[in-house]
Amino acid sequence: MKALLCKEWGPPENLVVEELPDRQPGERQVLIRVHAAGVNFPDVLIIQKKYQVRPELPFSPGTECAGVVAAVGAKVEGVQPGDRVIAFSSFGAFAEQVVVDADRLIAVPDGMDLDVASAFAMAYGTSYHALLDRGALQPGETVLVLGASGGVGLAAVQIAKAAGARVIAAASTAAKLDICRQHGADELINYATEDLKQRIMDLSGGKGVDVIFDPVGGSFTEAALRCCAWRGRLLIVGFANGEVPKLAANLPLLKGCSIVGVFWGDYNRRQPQANAADLAQLFAWLQAGKLRPHIAAKFPLERGAQAIRALMDRQVSGKVVIDLRPDRVRH
Template identity: 45%
Template sequence: MKAARVHETGGLDKLIVETCESPALLPGHIKLRVRACGINFADILLIKGLYQEKPPLPFIPGGEIAGEVIAVADDVTGLKPGDRVMSMIGTGGLAQEAVVPAAMALPIPPSVDFDVAAAFSVAYGTSHVALAHRAKLKAGEVLLVHGAAGGVGLTAVEIGKLMGATVIATASSDEKLAVAQAKGADHLINYETDDLRARVKDITKGRGADVIYDPVGGKAFDDSLRAINFEGRIIVIGFASGTIPQIPANLLLVKNISVVGLYWGSYAKKRPEVLMGSMQQLLAWLAEGKITPHISHHEPLDTAVRALQALDERRSTGKVVVTMED
């Protein structure tokens, strides 16, 4: 099979498309003919050797796939060759074939294409667990979403609206804000030109945001501490700015603020029932057309590095997907 592999960590040019052996089928697993692989920021960090998990070399990046079942282990029931499924895989997705645990495979709704399914799980799963499980967002609250045109930020806008919140979107350009507005954002803030704290206070008539969704960190987090309502909740999703904020605890005390973290991937091992319950709700919304992934870039496997570059250089909005050829 053909795959994009990393033999040594470093720049994105370390991703090499080559021929290698198909992965062996394991007990409790299924083998897929991968049709599409969603790209996430974690893939970039893995290639650069900067991620908290470091797979043994060589490895195939790509943790979010969709495709057709081509083989099932003898102990697997409920799945058969030809079934269309989507799955999280950790690594191994940027390949024509992949092996995944049968328990992690979810059926793709008939109306959903492979590229859409591959762009779905991480971004929507992160935002739904963050907003519904960690922040306990309530209808009528104000949700402030940083990086609102990015892979996870855009899904937070959609899900926040579905949950009945008033959504304020922030981004670095008016073009990106237009993408967030198309997904339902009620108010827009360009953090390159606007005073975030002043704009949030103006929009909320001085109260501040009730929930702040932050995949950016750095200055966005610092500004959030001064643009949040009493008993507000800040959800720490990641640090796309490259700066991990240091939290002045006195501000948490004065406003009774909660700062909560969300590492979605850990739920697969620690609380799988939370993850799977969330995915069932999200798949229902997807089948009903209430949520739809926004994909700004498609690339074939042979030029997968360009997909990663589009995400790394902040040229993408929503999701980036690599598609496979037979």
């Protein structure tokens, strides 16, 4: 099998594609023939030794994929060869084959394309967990989504709308904001050209926003927090701009608001039944047309490093997918 390998810590350009021996599942594991793998921000960090998971070199990055079960271990129940599944892994998904524990799988609903499935669970699962669980979002509340054109940001825009909220989307270009509008955003803020704090207060009638979805970090976090409404919630999802903000503790005190951490990966591991219920709701919304996953670009495995670079440099809106279909014509 072929795999995209990290053999030394550093930028995506250091990654190489090599042929490796075929994988075999352990007794409680499943072997998956990967058809597509979603590219996520942890993939950017893990190859640079900046993520909390630090595998031994060499390794293949990739945290989620979709494909078909090829073989199961002797003690695996409820999964069989031929099943279409989404698989979660800390790393290893950017390969033609991946082995995961059987409890790290979700069945792909009938009619769902495997490309879409590979780019769905992490982004939408994270955003649902953030907004509905950690953020306790209520119908009629106002949500500010920072980095709204990214994978989790665009998912948050759609989920907030499906939950009955008013959505303010913030991004850095007019083109990215147009994508946000197409996916349901009610109001737009270009924080490259506009004063973020002033625009939030203008759009909220001076009240501030009830929930802030923040996968960006840096200076935007404090500016948004200063616009949090009474009893509002700031959801710390990630730090895509590379800077972890240092916030003044008097701000949540004065506003009676909460700063809430969101770590979907650990939620998935610690509370798998709750996560499965979240995904069931998301699949239902998808079937009802309330969610519209946006795959901006597909790359073959041979160009997997470019896929990670595109995400790293914020060159795309929505999700990037690595295409590993067995029937794909290779050039």
